[in-house]
Amino acid sequence: MVEQVFRAVPDMAAVAPATSRASGLVGPSGPRPRRTFSRRNIFIYGTLFVVAIYYLLPLYVMVVTSLKGMPEIRLGNIFSPPVEITFEPWVKAWSTACTGLNCDGLSRGFWNSVRITVPSVFLSIAIASVNGYALANWRFKGAEIFFTVLVVGAFIPYQVMLYPVVIVLREIGLYGSLWGLVLVHTIFGMPILTLLFRNYFASLPEELFKAARVDGAGFWTIYLRIMLPMSLPIFVVAVILQVTGIWNDFLFGVVYTKPDTYPMTVQLNNIVNAVQGVKEYNVNMAATLLTGLVPLVIYFVSGKLFVRGIAAGAVKG
């Protein structure tokens, strides 16, 4: 039985980086005579290198701009590294940048985003994983119909449902509050997460589930004792998906919260695109980087898991 479990789990490794392909190649062994500077190689690496520069350029420009003083920005060009490195823009962006009348910087938006993201991620994954488990292992009549509606619903533009959700939130008294936004993220994260979990649980060997049932385990026992411990990778993937998605959200934040509870993205946009006042490009870029930092850190830390997650979710879905 253990083997079966292991065979089922590394299913996602198919889309993992292909070092395995090069090393597992069957054929003539030993080092292949290879010219490093063949025309083909120059073309491949040259193209990839140029494209890589295009992708890195904005990040580089943001970083150098945020480390310059305003006089240097006015005189120099955006690509030149800072002559005199200053961290003042970062401090200012974090603690004193103004949106309208509030001048307490991006820190407020940051903490709002934390207070929105953490419960949203927890709640949406808890609900969707149990739901996916019910759909995969405890099918009941009509379940597939609701699930189909849910998945098809994921294609409906959010704009169509914006106002009805406003009404629902107003009816239950959560309109404008952080918890209202948490509920919205839970609702709109449900299709993709439920799909992800349902497919994953369905790929686990059914004998496992049957054996547990014969031993007398019920719905929740099987979920908590068997499914949950076996599904750590998919939970990590779901967390990555949700944290980046919710942190980066703008539309729901701007519609369902008030200026006091604006998430970081909304506040960032208000700071940078403010009409009044002198534009401080270095502060703007520092603020932009601060907002992008959380998903970037997650991306660089999780690395392959991030890639596997979106590839598995997308290709299977």
Next chain:
Amino acid sequence: MTPMHAGRPFRLFRNLNAKIASIPMILTALVIFVGGTAWTVFYSFTNSKLLPRASFVGFDQYERLWATPRWLVAVENLAIYGVCTLVFSLVIGFLLAALMDQKIRFENTFRTIFLYPFALSFIVTGLAWQWILNPNFGIQQVVRNLGWESFTFDPLYNADIVIYGILIAGLWQGTGLIMCLMLAGLRGIDGDIWKAARVDGIPTWKTYVFIVIPMMRPVLVTTLVIIASGIVKVYDLVVAQTSGGPGIASEVPAKYVYNYMFLAQNLGQGFAASTMMLLSVVIVVVPWAYLEFGGKRRHG
């Protein structure tokens, strides 16, 4: 629990835990997705202003919508943005994936670089490119400082080409994902196919075009759906990069809806515009769903 005595449990209570666990899904599907959509379509035929009111005006809102220059600009922009995004991200994504699939070194480094913009929000993307495309400090000024005084590259301040400025940022953010999906697709193809093609002396590009790409159909379809559903949603990017300007030159439907619903207090217009967005999605998704799922069922 009286039915229990009858020997068979009452049907509604059978598998009760699974049903309880599915309540959030059922509520979301019925109340928000079905109910909310029906509600919006229903009220798009009323002349609701500040609050939804059930006084019907037939297709008036739609007639007004299609007579509003702002909406026409938004639709045109979305069409240009959509077609360009579709073509460029598919082509660039596939070419990059094909290059990455040549057993190159530093593959992980390259992939990390190509994909990191995807982790960033559209707001961050838009603001970064707003700064780079700023005519007084950005690329235009740098090139002018090099001596080419008449060089002009200010897409965000030129109403005719502003949507292409947004396209540059959008492609920067999204092509990494497409590349990854395509790469997964390429890796999913049996290596024996390549060997067979080489034995038969088929040139590489022909193998790609006539053998590999047709074999990647499922991945391509998925990619297409992902790109298409992202296009209709484009909103944050425009808000961050241009706020719809200069003038109304870079308006998009999603922004039109938001403006009329929450800023201009003209709910009916907002509902009509969002119903049009829904319609455009239906036109794209229904044939796809029919081909994908209707076809499968017929084959068994």
